[in-house]
Amino acid sequence: MASQAAEARTARRGLSLGRFGTLVGRRFRFIVIQLAGAATLAFFLIRLVPGDPARVLAGPAASPATLAELRRHLGLDDPLPVQYFTYLLNLLRGDLGTSLTTGQDVSVDLWQRGPATLELILFALLVSMLIGVPLGVALARRREKRSGKAIFGYAMFSGSVPDFWLALILLYLFSFKWEIFPPPIGRLGFESPPDRITGMFTVDSILAGDLATFWLAVQHLALPVLTLTLVYSGLIVKVANASSEQAFGAGFVDLYSSAGVRPALARRRATRLALPPVITVAAITNGFLLGGAVLVEQVFAWGGVGQYAVQAVRGADFAAIQGFIVMAAFFNIANYLIADIALLGVDPRLGRTGA
Amino acid sequence: MKLSRTLLLLLLALSLVAASCGDDDDAAEQPTAAPEPAPVEDQEPAEEQPADEPAPEPEPAAPDVDRTLRVAVAALPVTLDPEFAPGQESVEIITTVLDSLFWFEAEPGADGVRSATELAKGDAGMVPGLVESFEVSDDNLTYTLNLRQGVLSAAGNEFTSEDVRWMLARNFGVGVIGAFVVGIAKIPSMDAVTVIDDYTVEISITTPNPLLLRALQLQTISPVDSAVAKEMATDDDPWATEWMQLDTMGFGPYYVDEFTPGVQLVLKSNTNYWRGEPFFEEIIYREIPDSSQRLTLLRQGEVDIAENLSSRELESLGADEGKTVSVVRNQVIFGAMNTLGGPTADAKVRQALQYALNSDQIVSSVYEGNAKALRLVAPEEYPGYNADLWPYPTGGDADKATALLAEAGYAEGFEIPLLVNADVSDHDDVAVLIRDSLSQIGVDVVIDTKPAAAYLEQANSGDIGIVLHQGYAIVSEIPYHYQLYVSGPTGFLSFGGFNNPRFDGAIAESLSVLPGSERTELVHEIQQILADEVPHLSVVGAPTRYGFGLDIEGYTWYPNNQIWFYDLSRS
Numbered sequence: 001m002a003s004q005a006a007e008a009r010t011a012r013r014g015l016s017l018g019r020f021g022t023l024v025g026r027r028f029r030f031i032v033i034q035l036a037g038a039a040t041l042a043f044f045l046i047r048l049v050p051g052d053p054a055r056v057l058a059g060p061a062a063s064p065a066t067l068a069e070l071r072r073h074l075g076l077d078d079p080l081p082v083q084y085f086t087y088l089l090n091l092l093r094g095d096l097g098t099s100l101t102t103g104q105d106v107s108v109d110l111w112q113r114g115p116a117t118l119e120l121i122l123f124a125l126l127v128s129m130l131i132g133v134p135l136g137v138a139l140a141r142r143r144e145k146r147s148g149k150a151i152f153g154y155a156m157f158s159g160s161v162p163d164f165w166l167a168l169i170l171l172y173l174f175s176f177k178w179e180i181f182p183p184p185i186g187r188l189g190f191e192s193p194p195d196r197i198t199g200m201f202t203v204d205s206i207l208a209g210d211l212a213t214f215w216l217a218v219q220h221l222a223l224p225v226l227t228l229t230l231v232y233s234g235l236i237v238k239v240a241n242a243s244s245e246q247a248f249g250a251g252f253v254d255l256y257s258s259a260g261v262r263p264a265l266a267r268r269r270a271t272r273l274a275l276p277p278v279i280t281v282a283a284i285t286n287g288f289l290l291g292g293a294v295l296v297e298q299v300f301a302w303g304g305v306g307q308y309a310v311q312a313v314r315g316a317d318f319a320a321i322q323g324f325i326v327m328a329a330f331f332n333i334a335n336y337l338i339a340d341i342a343l344l345g346v347d348p349r350l351g352r353t354g355a
Numbered sequence: 356m357k358l359s360r361t362l363l364l365l366l367l368a369l370s371l372v373a374a375s376c377g378d379d380d381d382a383a384e385q386p387t388a389a390p391e392p393a394p395v396e397d398q399e400p401a402e403e404q405p406a407d408e409p410a411p412e413p414e415p416a417a418p419d420v421d422r423t424l425r426v427a428v429a430a431l432p433v434t435l436d437p438e439f440a441p442g443q444e445s446v447e448i449i450t451t452v453l454d455s456l457f458w459f460e461a462e463p464g465a466d467g468v469r470s471a472t473e474l475a476k477g478d479a480g481m482v483p484g485l486v487e488s489f490e491v492s493d494d495n496l497t498y499t500l501n502l503r504q505g506v507l508s509a510a511g512n513e514f515t516s517e518d519v520r521w522m523l524a525r526n527f528g529v530g531v532i533g534a535f536v537v538g539i540a541k542i543p544s545m546d547a548v549t550v551i552d553d554y555t556v557e558i559s560i561t562t563p564n565p566l567l568l569r570a571l572q573l574q575t576i577s578p579v580d581s582a583v584a585k586e587m588a589t590d591d592d593p594w595a596t597e598w599m600q601l602d603t604m605g606f607g608p609y610y611v612d613e614f615t616p617g618v619q620l621v622l623k624s625n626t627n628y629w630r631g632e633p634f635f636e637e638i639i640y641r642e643i644p645d646s647s648q649r650l651t652l653l654r655q656g657e658v659d660i661a662e663n664l665s666s667r668e669l670e671s672l673g674a675d676e677g678k679t680v681s682v683v684r685n686q687v688i689f690g691a692m693n694t695l696g697g698p699t700a701d702a703k704v705r706q707a708l709q710y711a712l713n714s715d716q717i718v719s720s721v722y723e724g725n726a727k728a729l730r731l732v733a734p735e736e737y738p739g740y741n742a743d744l745w746p747y748p749t750g751g752d753a754d755k756a757t758a759l760l761a762e763a764g765y766a767e768g769f770e771i772p773l774l775v776n777a778d779v780s781d782h783d784d785v786a787v788l789i790r791d792s793l794s795q796i797g798v799d800v801v802i803d804t805k806p807a808a809a810y811l812e813q814a815n816s817g818d819i820g821i822v823l824h825q826g827y828a829i830v831s832e833i834p835y836h837y838q839l840y841v842s843g844p845t846g847f848l849s850f851g852g853f854n855n856p857r858f859d860g861a862i863a864e865s866l867s868v869l870p871g872s873e874r875t876e877l878v879h880e881i882q883q884i885l886a887d888e889v890p891h892l893s894v895v896g897a898p899t900r901y902g903f904g905l906d907i908e909g910y911t912w913y914p915n916n917q918i919w920f921y922d923l924s925r926s
Contacts, residue, residue, distance in 0.1 A: 053808075301642060
């Protein structure tokens with residue numbers, strides 16, 4: 001009996017690993033196509049927007065001859081199909097081009113700035129989940145009570161407020177008026193950053209044992225994270241609420257109760273049932289946070305890829321805009337892949353239906 | 356179940372690490388740092404050179420005075436290469452790092468702000484910089500420049516004729532903005548440049564040039580430490596353009612210590628600087644895109660200088676929070692009108708619009724009096740400026756304007772687009788008041804605001820009605836100013852395509868004649884044509900403005916509208 005149980009566990013383990021492998025394998029087949037599609041859209045859509053990179057680079061006083069030479073130097077005088085295929089070939093080699101805004105390779109720019117945005121997004125997602133899920137579950141139990149109505153009101157309010165406006169309000173109150181948090185001067189103000197390991201100052205300072213810098217980084221993170229959380233956690237509250245209502249109202253919960261099963265076990269089973277929509281909305285929120293970070297980074301002078309993207313758009317920096325879009329596409333592909341893996345872990349039935 | 360949970364957590368952790376992990380070896384290649392400044396004690400002590408203009412003596416400061424200057428700017432330089440540096444933000448850094456061959460005499464202006472006298476005196480307002488003295492041949496075509504000796508860069512290399520030669524050769528070799536500048540200087544080719552010895556350079560020009568000394572002050576000709584530049588150059592990049600994108604080294608009071616484009620730039624003082632070490636040992640430029648945040652940082656004392664603030668923001672700065680530095684000198688705002696098509700192709704229509712424009716209202720409403728009504732599209736301080744030639748009242752004359760429109764056949768008025776640069780503060784407000792003025796005579800102005808890149812493209816396309824533009828001429832001369840901003844065939848910023856052979860001929864002739872009666876007559880004629888033809892709406896003379904911390908002193912205005920950080924100190 002014991003060996004049969006062990007064999008069954010081994011078989012289930014193999015089956016689980018197999019499902020994960022199948023899922024990841026299926027996704028990777030499409031990643032190249034998805035990225036190529038995003039790159040193509042980026043290439044052509046950007047060129048529909050007014051703005052001449054050569055003119056921006058050379059300045060308004062440049063002569064026509066100078067502009068022509070610059071366009072030749074930038075490859076902008078080639079026919080559009082030639083530019084496109086050159087771009088795709090370079091992309092396959094990992095060459096995202098050179099930014100007119102910074103003068104560096106776009107890949108270098110994204111590498112330097114990416115951790116700033118990732119740190120912001122991850123903290124915002126974490127706080128959003130820590131606040132949103134419990135509030136959603138609490139709403140399911142307290143809908144008719146005053147606290148439930150307050151939570152419901154917050155869920156409705158959140159998401160309807162422009163993030164850049166909220167950022168300015170929070171800065172005015174918490175930084176300027178009450179001086180609780182530091183001013184919007186980037187991730188550490190004028191202090192020197194820790195030695196780069198991950199590029200995320202909170203993580204790097206902890207790894208370096210520098211608690212003072214860690215605390216400073218957290219203080220600078222507070223307001224931008226709070227801004228993103230207040231704007232984007234509403235969806236998590238609503239989904240967590242709906243999901244937990246459904247899960248805790250399921251028939252088996254009553255059956256467990258009637259059969260004398262420990263309430264903790266019933267709650268654990270119900271929680272697992274409620275998880276998939278929450279995981280899905282976390283992935284969706286993560287994707288939204290990248291977009292939300294763009295304007296929030298502008299307000300807080302964060303120095304991440306969002307601020308970089310805005311600079312690139314204003315300067316008609318084609319390579320930088322394209323690079324950002326491809327990076328964002330990759331981020332979202334990875335984001336949803338992780339979510340799908342998590343879903344499969346929580347609900348193996350999804351693997352049978354080819355999720 | 357346990358395996359699933361464990362695997363899930365492991366995958367999540369791996370994805371986090373994979374997304375951001377990188378040690379220093381894999382980290383982005385950092386901008387190439389300039390060689391560390393050589394310690395002064397390893398060098399021959401620089402022979403003390405008396406400065407031709409008295410260097411400001413920094414007051415002996417208390418030991419704990421903050422010697423770091425923090426500056427909040429809207430945008431950091433795109434590049435530090437003067438050949439590719441069109442923006443104010445680049446020019447300010449380049450000017451601070453690269454000292455120039457000639458510099459500006461400065462004295463207190465009528466408003467009490469110390470200002471360069473070049474605005475009114477022309478070349479006579481220039482004083483020696485890296486050039487200690489010079490001689491001019493009798494025919495005014497050959498200039499012998501005697502270079503200041505013992506000048507060291509932050510890298511410890513001495514300034515010699517080779518640095519001047521190399522930089523001039525770079526102007527011809529790269530030839531973007533440099534081609535424009537050597538054109539102003541009228542240096543035809545490198546054959547006209549002769550190195551006599553280590554400290555003497557001879558330059559031959561084609562015709563007498565009243566702008567030469569000022570052309571030799573410009574940042575494209577300001578010498579880079581050629582020894583360092585040559586180390587950074589390659590066979591494929593003989594002019595070190597890749598290095599100069601993010602770094603540079605000159606003979607100025609500062610050098611670039613750190614530059615992260617789009618984030619922060621740090622300058623450190625050149626302890627070898629020939630005028631004496633600057634007060635501030637470090638300057639931190641931080642990019643803060645939002646102007647309201649720059650103002651907030653100034654108010655909180657987090658930064659010492661906030662640049663690119665709007666009039667409203669500066670007005671809101673409390674007396675105990677900071678001080679506003681606002682000077683009206685050579686910046687002009689004009690509306691370039693399409694002289695080749697549409698209603699404004701008729702000079703009478705352009706005259707009518709100028710009559711209708713109420714510049715006084717713009718001065719008072721947008722700039723709170725910190726501006727001047729503009730006439731003749733040029734600052735009134737320019738040599739030879741003659742306001743008597745301008746018949747258009749700055750407060751507007753709607754009756755006269757209406758009559759002129761009727762004469763031109765537009766009694767019912769017309770619609771015209773006004774192109775506005777979204778990235779220039781206050782221009783939205785200026786555009787609204789222009790619309791208001793012109794609506795009095797039945798002209799319906801449609802404001803079209805675009806970001807800088809799209810604005811430039813549209814402005815240069817020829818498909819315009821009126822283009823609102825703000826700028827200043829790097830050389831304070833009416834002929835040069837008009838050649839740049841007004842003349843259609845030669846001016847790259849004229850937008851409206853104004854083409855008047857008599858106008859262009861007089862400009863070209865006056866730029867080949869030294870100051871005297873002949874030149875005075877030509878400048879008079881140029882202004883008369885402009886007043887008659889009105890190719891541009893003269894709007895306002897705009898202020899150069901900054902928010903300064905209360906303890907920052909020493910600001911001096913220069914024609915390049917940059918802060919020369921060497922002047923500044925903290926009380």
